[in-house]
Amino acid sequence: MRLRIGVAAAIAAVAAMAMTPHSDARAEKVFRYATTGDILGLDPHSNNEGPTNTMKGNIYGKMLHRLPDLSLEPDLAVSWEVIDPNRWRFKLREGVTFHNGNPFTADDVVYSFKRQTQETSDMAFALATVADVEKVDEYTVDLITKGPDPILLLNMPNFYIMDKEWTEENNAFEVVRGAGKTNYPNVNANGTGPFMVEEWVQDNRVVLVPFDGYHSNDKIMSNFDKAVFTPIGNDATRVAALLSGEIDLMYPVPLQDIKRLESDPNTQALEGPELRTIFLGYDQYRDELLDMPGSGKNPFKDPRVRQAFHQAIDIEAIKRVVMRGASTPTGLMVAPGINGFMEDMNDRQPYDPDNAKALLAEAGYPDGFPVTFDCPNDRYVNDEAICTAVVPMLERIGIDVTLNAQTKSLHFNKIGKAEDNNTSFFMLGWTPGSYDSLNPLMQLMTLGKPGHGDWNSGRYTNPRVEELTEEIKTELDPEKRAALIREAFQIHKDDFGHLPLHQQALAWGVRSDTVEEVVQRPFNDVDLRYVKLK
Amino acid sequence: MFAFIVQRLFQAIFVMLAVALVSFTLFQFVGDPINNMMGQDATEEQREALRERLGLNDPVPVQFLRFVGNTVQGEFGLSYRVGKPVSELIAERLPATLELVAVSAVLALVVGVPMGIYTGLKRYSVVSRLFLTVSLVGISLPTFLIGILLILIFGVWLGWLPTFGRGGTVDLGLWQTSFLTLQGWSHLILPSITLALFQLTLIMRLVRAEMLEVLRTDYIKFARARGLRNRAINYGHALKNTLVPVITIMGLQIGSLLAFSIITETVFQWPGMGLLILQGIQFVDIPVMSSYLVLVALFFVIINLTVDLLYYAVDPRLRIERGPAGH
Numbered sequence: 001m002r003l004r005i006g007v008a009a010a011i012a013a014v015a016a017m018a019m020t021p022h023s024d025a026r027a028e029k030v031f032r033y034a035t036t037g038d039i040l041g042l043d044p045h046s047n048n049e050g051p052t053n054t055m056k057g058n059i060y061g062k063m064l065h066r067l068p069d070l071s072l073e074p075d076l077a078v079s080w081e082v083i084d085p086n087r088w089r090f091k092l093r094e095g096v097t098f099h100n101g102n103p104f105t106a107d108d109v110v111y112s113f114k115r116q117t118q119e120t121s122d123m124a125f126a127l128a129t130v131a132d133v134e135k136v137d138e139y140t141v142d143l144i145t146k147g148p149d150p151i152l153l154l155n156m157p158n159f160y161i162m163d164k165e166w167t168e169e170n171n172a173f174e175v176v177r178g179a180g181k182t183n184y185p186n187v188n189a190n191g192t193g194p195f196m197v198e199e200w201v202q203d204n205r206v207v208l209v210p211f212d213g214y215h216s217n218d219k220i221m222s223n224f225d226k227a228v229f230t231p232i233g234n235d236a237t238r239v240a241a242l243l244s245g246e247i248d249l250m251y252p253v254p255l256q257d258i259k260r261l262e263s264d265p266n267t268q269a270l271e272g273p274e275l276r277t278i279f280l281g282y283d284q285y286r287d288e289l290l291d292m293p294g295s296g297k298n299p300f301k302d303p304r305v306r307q308a309f310h311q312a313i314d315i316e317a318i319k320r321v322v323m324r325g326a327s328t329p330t331g332l333m334v335a336p337g338i339n340g341f342m343e344d345m346n347d348r349q350p351y352d353p354d355n356a357k358a359l360l361a362e363a364g365y366p367d368g369f370p371v372t373f374d375c376p377n378d379r380y381v382n383d384e385a386i387c388t389a390v391v392p393m394l395e396r397i398g399i400d401v402t403l404n405a406q407t408k409s410l411h412f413n414k415i416g417k418a419e420d421n422n423t424s425f426f427m428l429g430w431t432p433g434s435y436d437s438l439n440p441l442m443q444l445m446t447l448g449k450p451g452h453g454d455w456n457s458g459r460y461t462n463p464r465v466e467e468l469t470e471e472i473k474t475e476l477d478p479e480k481r482a483a484l485i486r487e488a489f490q491i492h493k494d495d496f497g498h499l500p501l502h503q504q505a506l507a508w509g510v511r512s513d514t515v516e517e518v519v520q521r522p523f524n525d526v527d528l529r530y531v532k533l534k
Numbered sequence: 535m536f537a538f539i540v541q542r543l544f545q546a547i548f549v550m551l552a553v554a555l556v557s558f559t560l561f562q563f564v565g566d567p568i569n570n571m572m573g574q575d576a577t578e579e580q581r582e583a584l585r586e587r588l589g590l591n592d593p594v595p596v597q598f599l600r601f602v603g604n605t606v607q608g609e610f611g612l613s614y615r616v617g618k619p620v621s622e623l624i625a626e627r628l629p630a631t632l633e634l635v636a637v638s639a640v641l642a643l644v645v646g647v648p649m650g651i652y653t654g655l656k657r658y659s660v661v662s663r664l665f666l667t668v669s670l671v672g673i674s675l676p677t678f679l680i681g682i683l684l685i686l687i688f689g690v691w692l693g694w695l696p697t698f699g700r701g702g703t704v705d706l707g708l709w710q711t712s713f714l715t716l717q718g719w720s721h722l723i724l725p726s727i728t729l730a731l732f733q734l735t736l737i738m739r740l741v742r743a744e745m746l747e748v749l750r751t752d753y754i755k756f757a758r759a760r761g762l763r764n765r766a767i768n769y770g771h772a773l774k775n776t777l778v779p780v781i782t783i784m785g786l787q788i789g790s791l792l793a794f795s796i797i798t799e800t801v802f803q804w805p806g807m808g809l810l811i812l813q814g815i816q817f818v819d820i821p822v823m824s825s826y827l828v829l830v831a832l833f834f835v836i837i838n839l840t841v842d843l844l845y846y847a848v849d850p851r852l853r854i855e856r857g858p859a860g861h
Contacts, residue, residue: 041616048573105763119583123577175570176617177584202616202623203813204699204805232698232803233813236682240697244689378816409565411819417578418566433575443574454578494658 010247027224027491029533031515033249033526034238038203038231041186044160045115045175048122048433054525055229057161058208060191061104063090064158068521068530070337070435072153076104076161076192085476086131092139094393096215098163099189099196106135111164120175124405125433126158128451149366150481151436158433166190194220195528196229205230206529220529221517227528242267242509248533251524253507255324255382273328275335275522276431278380280390280499282306283424285459290424291370291402300424300458304363306496308356310349312397313390315501322385326505333430335503337522340437340485345493347384348500356397368398374426375403376411376497381504387427389425403427415457429504431523437485441469445492460497464488466519541849543843545834551602553831555606557824566590567614567818588614611821615813620825623810629709630700631799631806635791637726642733643784649734650741654749656767665738672735677794678733679726681801690726725802729795733787737774740783744776778849785841789834 038049044056057065065075078088096104113133117124128304129149132138134142167173167185175181181270189197195208206229208220230247232238235254241247243264253261261267282300283289288300299305310522315329331348334341360368375387384405391401406414415423432439446469447461468488475481492498506524519530567590568581572852585591589600604611607693608621673681689697702717703710712718748754757767796808803809807826814822 028537044826047571048575051556119580119647122571122573122576122580124580125577143553177587182612186617204628208549210598230803233809234800234803237801237803240685240690241681244693244697245543246689246697407565407816409567409569409816413566416569417581418568430574433573450579451577454576455574459620498630 008437016249021031029223031222031224031227031249031528031531031533033227034230034241034247035251035525036231036233036238039206039229041183042189042197043175043183043186044162044191045112045118045121045123046177046183046186048125050364050431050523051525053158054523054527055206056191057157057193058195059099059189059197060160060162061096061191061193062161063109063159064153065371066157066435068519068527070522072157075157076109077156080153083142087147088145088152089136090141090143090144092141093215094139096192097213098166098192099211099213100163100166101133101213102163102165102190103161104161104192105138106141106166108161109133109141110135110356111167112159112161115162115173115175116159118175120177123158123160124375126155129155138279140524148476150472150474150476150478151339151434151438154434154436161192163190175276194222198226203231205531206328221449221519221532222528222530224531224533238487239509240407242511245511245514248511249333249508249518249531251506251508251526252381253509255326255507257509258324258326258507263477265334266511266513268510268512270506270510270518270520271326272520273335273337273503273508273522274431274436274506275503276380276429276499277330277333277335277503278383278386278427278429279333280309280501281426281456281458281460282499283421283458284461284497285421286424289369289371290422291372299363299369301361303496304359306499308359308363308397309351309399310356310496310499311352311359312356312393312399313501314351314393314501315348316351316386316387317393319502320387322382322389323502323504326381326507327502328505329502330500333444333492333498333500334432334437338432338435340482340489342486345486345489353393353396360397360399366398368400370400370402371425372404372423374403374411374415374423375405375428376408377405379408380409380427380429383427386501417454421457421459423457426456428457430455437489438469438472441465441485441488445469445488445497458498460492460495462491462495462497465491538742538842539839542839546832546839547834548832550828554605554824554828555574555598557827558594558601561820561823562594564815564823565822568672570817578646603827605825606653610825613814613822614819615817615822619819623822623824624711624807624829625708627805627807627810630804631792631795631808633712634725634795634804635788635797635804637722638730638733638791639784641730642737642787645730646734646737647741647780650738651773652769653738653747654742654745654795657746669735672731673739675734677728677797678801680731681798684724684728685801695724697724700805707782725798725804726825728801729791729798730795733784733791736787737780737784740780741776744779745772746777748772763788778845781844782841785837785844789837792830792833795812816856 021179035051039052039055040049044060060074063075063077064072067073076093078093079091083089092106098104110133113127117127129145130143131146132144136142170184172184194211194214196211198207198209200206209228210229232241238250239257242250258269261269284300286298288296318327319325319327329348332341373387375384377384387403387405391403394401413419415421415426430440430444442452443455445456445460446466447456447459465488468484472481472484475484506520508520510518514534516532516534521527568585571584572581589597613620613623649665653665656662685697688695700712701723702715702722703712704714714724752774754767755772772781794814795806799806802810810822811826
């Protein structure tokens, strides 16, 4: 009897509390969104990671801003001219203030340049070609490049401007990482961007409010009073939170849940292409394949073997079955939207296992050979599933594949320089941070010099591609430059230097009853400028 | 008594050192934190410099000794992920986990013990059979599945309770508590039920089995023969004697509540220690991982010590046996 009373009381209590979660009604307009992980920090110069960069872009002003269609518009720099090939003059926007009220001047640009180019700054790459920044007057600066730089402007959206006065007050010139002391700007922020940080509770929420003094408030779509960003790691929980209406937007939607969201009248799935290209690579450097000790042979040195692998892969089947349609098969190492992408070169060699077998036989491996396939299992959309699908496709042409799928920290360690590219066959994905083809040419397709080949884990090299890359670095004429990129990509393609697979699709889940409009850019992050609530 | 505690403390130090050593050895297999800390465009020189600065190039024994030295001074280091002191992170997270575990433990005890007594005393009633059948579900379904089912039913379908996170907390200075607001409690309900369910069924079955056993013993029969009232027999004599194993198991189970909270916290995005360590592992955040493991080892040591002391309170025989030797 007493027990029954207890149960009744418990039910009553549950019912009473049921009122609370939805009772903090939208007196003010709050936009709540969630993704898998938290940002790495607020310091604009410390980390270089997609979601973190986008959050920094909500808060900090940059020289230029990248629009959703990837074109550039003025942010803190309003106009620019090339005075001589190595000197660019930027006019700065006047009357801009930081969130704390400090005025923005040329001194802040000079200071930010010095801060961002420190060795500890992970954003230093964006200014690697800049030798110095000189103040001309309060609202004019010169960027002096180390050599002619055709893509200087493309890197300007990654040049984040901090307030000199605020940073110095907090003794935070140094970009501190992982040792010694906490980096003050990593947990506090003061930018010129459209949103201010109200609160950041790590792994819990980032709360942003609009900055009334933002210089271009008339140009942005957003109309909320507050935005709350919440990391929710578990896929099912994230979907449930959207379905229950506790959040307004979340990404990524697990591919199997897209239909579920589409079928609910209050939610919809927003899909679009992403800029990241997923590809496979082969070791073309070692004289002996890691999996064939004692043989003295490395089959991947023969382009016919690489072509055989390419033709053995049924990319449409991967798209249909593994990716549930949410991928764009590709023949190039860059995605549409990247400077240097050419539609007419984006075709793949046809799927043809018979020809693949013939090529293997021609190359001297009629019975195939053993190879270990290194694959991440928590980095890209369905990464392990793609690899699992590739294994039988290769076995069909006689290759004896051992799949080694593991967590990203181990995977990248194994295929990267930390373990001396300890791989024969691997999966990797790449988005050029500069949105230009030079970046993959340097990082993935060339070798040897500093800044080259850091993730060229198969150590592909071709003397002509190396030459072309050097020319592309400094060629200022856009047409000539495009022709050089075309030639380099064609050689790499004919060499079967890598095996491009696809660009994965973005999938966002949106509450259609609260969100009026949200613009999906081809990276997997929300720029709050482009969010409009009902 | 005092000697006993001192002896236990010495054991504890060895346990903690062993845990620290084992965990440090394991860290060599979780990968390189540098790849998570540096973006794809960082140069090899930058990576190498960071590795050097973090002391990752030192031999493992050196890293281990440095860690032990710092920990003894109460210095847990800085998290690699955001660069905040680990002690600060733990102080933020610990209240969330402890409150969740406390509510779950209380729930398991307050519901589990009476259910156990009831099913023990009225073995053949319909309600007892129902309890036992339902408890099978609690024991056999994995925690994450229960959590997701509860989210689906109470969060998505009925819309009664929040599906994730911790809300409505009140800041008491060092401690953020959910206990003071209705919203705080509403966020606690689903995760604590999820976490408690397994322990609850375990305790119920344990109490039931013990009750059945004790009720068969001679002294209960004699008590009945003496004409004591049922209430006195069942609660005064039988229940008291079933409690020793229940305390042992509950002590151990509080430890596993802390451990299981990793899964529950992941499912509910509960911002506690479990979530912290999980994200730490994914990021290869060595300072967070090592501090967490040492802290959990400390919890287990304290819990076991407490359980040992509780035996003294409950079981008079122990007091006599450990007393000054007279015979």
